[in-house]
Amino acid sequence: MNAVDFVPTQRETLAGFIGDIERLEALFASWDETQRGAVEAYRLAIESLQAEAFRRLVRGLKADSAALEAMKQAASDEIVYAVLRRHNILKPSLSERVEAALDSVRPMLASHGGDVELVAVRPPVIEVRFTGACDGCPASALTFHGGVKKAVEEACPEITDILQLKGAGGGGNNDSVRFVSPFALGAVDGWHLVCRLDEIPQGDVVTRTVGGENVILSRQGAIVSCFQNACAHLGMEIDAGEVENGIITCPWHGFQYDLATGECLTAPEVQLQAHMVKVTGNRVEVRLAK
The missing domain is CATH 1.20.5 (Single alpha-helices involved in coiled-coils or other helix-helix interfaces)
Structure with a gap:
């Protein structure tokens, strides 16, 4: 096709106009x-x-x-x-700016086979949901706070509350021990060797002191996770709590947490403070969240 042969489509919709523009751009590229x-x-x-x-x-x-x-x-x-x-006569809508912020972190999520979906925008609140491998990943809390939440807060300061909705929970791959948020991949410093993998009992937790912080490590099937040893309710230590089916119950006031993600099942608006975990062979390393 050349410029003389170009015939516009039936342009009644935005998609029709954009289609014509894209056809011309392809022509100009040659x-x-x-x-x-x-x-x-x-x-x-x-x-x-x-x-x-x-x-x-x-x-x-x-x-x-x-x-x-x-x-x-x-x-x-x-x-x-x-x-x-x-022509920049209208400024981008809030939804567009939120999507642009999410687009900035999507390549990192995609590198781990995951994505994030914008579910709702109700200023000053938005709701997002992880999909793919990020849904149900033990590092999803780190990915949410270190990637998604940070990007949205920087791009849209008028958003004061970013809620992470639960997904289907089937995105993770349990064939091997998993550990890390994609936003931890660039972290080469600050890792502490805390224990051997076989020192973490299946279906239970152990405590360790890492960089002066009291943490718990959990091994639920193929998932190894690390959290601050402090209930999100009043900050009391939770390591003595009963663990059943991957859920730990705070021995003080009964708050329950999912040991795979740190999510509080009693009060979904709070969660355990998660730390990065790296498993290499039988070595378990932890990098404290800042």
């Missing part, structure tokens, strides 16, 4: 550098003219409250919204 440069200069000139026209139009409409309201209603149309966003 041109030589001089031709591509001319097309790019032409595009920038047209877009600059349009952007300035839109800015002047909006300034004029702002003087009339009724006209401004009409423009806001018109912007609910997907094509109008896309063009105004393209």
Whole structure:
């Protein structure tokens, strides 16, 4: 196809217009550098003219409250919204900024076979859910706090509460001992050798002191995890609590926690403080969360 042969599609939707643009971009990509440069200069000139026209139009409409309201209603149309966003006349919506923040961490999640889904936006609260290998992973708490939560807070300071919803819980691979959030992979310093793997009894917990901190280590099937030895309720030590089916019950006030993820089953809004765990052969190392 060449530019002369190009025939626009039936353009009644945003997808139709975008399809035409993508077809033209594919055509331009086959041109030589001089031709591509001319097309790019032409595009920038047209877009600059349009952007300035839109800015002047909006300034004029702002003087009339009724006209401004009409423009806001018109912007609910997907094509109008896309063009105004393209020229930065409208700022990105909160949902778009949250998605952009999640996009910034998705490559790291994908490297471990996982992803994160934006479930709901109800300012100042959003809800997210891990999928794939991140769903049910023992390091999901670290991934949530060190990756997802941090990215959203930096991009959207008006969001004050980020809730992690439970997924199907089937994403993890139990064929081998698993240990680490993808956001811990770059952490080369700060690891402490704490014990041998065979020193952690199946279905129970042991305590260790790591860097002056009292922690518990748990081994539930193929999952090895490490948490601060402190109930999220009042900070009392929980290592003496009963462990049954991967759940530890605080001996003081009965709060229950999932030893795979640290999630509090009694009060889902809190959880145990998780620490990074690395298992190499029979060596178990821990890196304290900051």
